[in-house]
Every structure is written in structure tokens, then in C-alpha cells.
Amino acid sequence: MKRVLITGCSSGIGLDAARHLQANGWQVVATCRRPEDIAARRAEGMECLHLDLSDEASVADCAKAALAGGPLDALVNNAAFALPGAVEDMPRGALRAIFEVNLLGTHDLTTRLIPQFRAQGAGRIVTISSVLGLVGIPWRGSYVATKFALEGLTDVLRLEMHGTGVKVVLIEPGPITSRIRENAIPHFERWVDWQASPRADQYRATLLKRLYEPSGKDRFELPPRAVSTRILTALTVPNPAPRYYVTAPTRISGVARRVLPTRALDWFARRT
Incomplete structure (x- = not known):
């Protein structure tokens, strides 16, 4: 039975991936931040460790505990959060946090797990990026910046x-059913003073409605599976x-980035 460490298993892609891999014969080491989510994953028969990626000590402890439990065959880097807002309203601390x-x-x-993969002469590192690692769109500047950087690295x-x-391997999903929008609200409220922004009217007309008002699925949205x-x-x-594209918007964006001139790509991104 092969053993995989998956980050960000509280909900969404990480949770579904943990369940799917477990059902297909993998020994899953899940990670979560909150104690209740850790308990829930353990109740499903998974090994589950605490991990807060913003805390270097937590990362070190998680890697040590995962390796102590036996050899790892793979790592799935999934954990991430979104911080919506206009680039001009994003303070330095907000970018540092994300x-x-x-x-x-x-x-x-x-990098803490690579030495073990090297020693055994095999391993898989699968990193979940995003369509926003291919093409940037308004209001998503901080998230886009992290995903562009993650793609390059x-x-x-x-x-x-x-x-x-x-x-x-990189996996680049487009719209996937998850709690990323809901989970972004505390970060937005902490860091973005939208009422003082010259774009306050734009926030009211667009971003605030998207964040706070119930809505149906996005066009082209697929389930985490x-x-x-x-x-x-x-x-x-x-x-x-x-790399693997997931959803039509990612496939379209991948083609658009390669073939469109910058002005045309900007026009496309403003309407996404």
C-alpha cells in the first residue's frame, strides 16, 4: 500500500482527494489546521496531522511526524487560501500572509520531504495550482501572484x-465546488479597507455581492472529484x-495565453 501526504484536507479538493485515494488503496496522511477537522479525518480511518503552512515550526513538526510513520511515496500540495481585493488596496502584510x-x-x-524521495529513488510531488496560475483576472491579484510564483517554482x-x-506535476483547476470563497471572507475583512478605496463603488457592485450574497454554481463549475x-x-x-488542466476555463486560458497578444488577453481576462 502506497502512502501519500495531502495538505488542506478540511474540505473541497483536499478532502475529496483524500477520500478518493483512500478508496483506491492508498494510505492517506491528511493534514488540517483545526482540531475538529483532524478528528473527522481520523474517524474516517485516515492518519491526520496538524499543519499550519504559515508556521515554520508546524511545517517542520508535520514533516517529521509524517516521515516517522513510515516511508512516503507521494506529496499532494493542495492547501491554499484566497484573498480578494484590488491590487492597489492590498497592503504589504496581506501579501506576506498569503x-x-x-x-x-x-x-x-x-523540500523537507524531497530527501526521502531521493533516498528511495522514487516519489511523486503533485502541486495544485489554478487557472489563475495561467491568466490573471481582476480582484484576484494576491492569489494570482502566489499561483504564478508556484507555477514557476x-x-x-x-x-x-x-x-x-x-x-x-502541476494540476491546474478552474472553478471547482469548494468553500474557498467563504473561507476568503475573514482574510478580506482583515486586510482590505474597501470603503476607503477609490474603487468603493466597484466593490459594492461586484466583489461584495460575489462574496456575501448566495449564488448558484459558477459557469463550467465541476465537483472536486x-x-x-x-x-x-x-x-x-x-x-x-x-501539468493537467481541469475544467474548460483552464483549457481555454491555456490556449489563450499561448496564442493571444497581450492586449487581446487583457480583453479576455477582463470579461472572465
């Missing part, structure tokens, strides 16, 4: 791991692709 989780903590955990890691037996199946593929095929 980069600590979405990039720096993810990188820290990955992961691409170079893949190149550097060539010949080691360690396979590095669409990502979980790609994760399983990336972990099991002999030679995984460098």
Missing part, C-alpha cells in the same frame, strides 16, 4: 528533479504529464 501559506509553506514542506523543480526518480481523478492519474501512471 505568500506564507500558498508558496513559502508549500515550498518548505516539499514547480516548473524549475521538475527540471532539477529529472533523473532522480522524483516526478513533479474532477481534480481527484487527475491527482490519482498523476500519482499512478508511469510517466505523468508535467
Whole structure:
């Protein structure tokens, strides 16, 4: 039975991936921040560890505990959060907070596990990026910045791991059913003083409605299982692709980034 560590298993993609991999014969080591979520994953028969990617000591403790439980065959970097708001309204501390989780903590955990993958001559590192790692859209600047950085770091890691037996894969979902919007509200309220912004009217007309008012599914939205199946593929095929697109918007954006001139891509992004 192969053993995989998955971050961000409280809900959404991480939770579904943990359940899907467990159902397909993997020994899952899930991670969560809140004690109640840790207890819930353990009740499902998973090993579950506390992990706060913004805390270097927590990352070190999690990696140590995971490796103490036996050899790991794979890592799925999923945990992340969103912080919506206009770029001009985003204070330095806000960017520092989101980069600590979405990039720096993810990188820290990955590098703590690579030595074991190297030693056994095999391992899979699957990192969940986003369509917003391909094309930026308004109001998502801080999240886009972390995902662009994550894409670049992961691409170079893949190149550097060539010949080691360690396979590095990016998965780029578009709209997926999750609590990311709901979970973004506390971060938005902490960091963005939208009422003092010259864009206050735009916030009222667009972003606030999207954050606070109930709405149906986004166009093209898919359930988390669409990502979980790609994760399983990336972990099991002999030679995984460098990246997997999930949802139509990601496929469209991937093509648009390659073929459209910048002005046309800007027009496309403003209407997304």
C-alpha cells in the first residue's frame, strides 16, 4: 500500500482527494489546521496531522511526524487560501500572509520531504495550482501572484528533479465546488479597507455581492472529484504529464495565453 501526504484536507479538493485515494488503496496522511477537522479525518480511518503552512515550526513538526510513520511515496500540495481585493488596496502584510501559506509553506514542506524521495529513488510531488496560475483576472491579484510564483517554482523543480526518480506535476483547476470563497471572507475583512478605496463603488457592485450574497454554481463549475481523478492519474501512471488542466476555463486560458497578444488577453481576462 502506497502512502501519500495531502495538505488542506478540511474540505473541497483536499478532502475529496483524500477520500478518493483512500478508496483506491492508498494510505492517506491528511493534514488540517483545526482540531475538529483532524478528528473527522481520523474517524474516517485516515492518519491526520496538524499543519499550519504559515508556521515554520508546524511545517517542520508535520514533516517529521509524517516521515516517522513510515516511508512516503507521494506529496499532494493542495492547501491554499484566497484573498480578494484590488491590487492597489492590498497592503504589504496581506501579501506576506498569503505568500506564507500558498508558496513559502508549500515550498518548505516539499523540500523537507524531497530527501526521502531521493533516498528511495522514487516519489511523486503533485502541486495544485489554478487557472489563475495561467491568466490573471481582476480582484484576484494576491492569489494570482502566489499561483504564478508556484507555477514557476514547480516548473524549475521538475527540471532539477529529472533523473532522480522524483516526478513533479502541476494540476491546474478552474472553478471547482469548494468553500474557498467563504473561507476568503475573514482574510478580506482583515486586510482590505474597501470603503476607503477609490474603487468603493466597484466593490459594492461586484466583489461584495460575489462574496456575501448566495449564488448558484459558477459557469463550467465541476465537483472536486474532477481534480481527484487527475491527482490519482498523476500519482499512478508511469510517466505523468508535467501539468493537467481541469475544467474548460483552464483549457481555454491555456490556449489563450499561448496564442493571444497581450492586449487581446487583457480583453479576455477582463470579461472572465
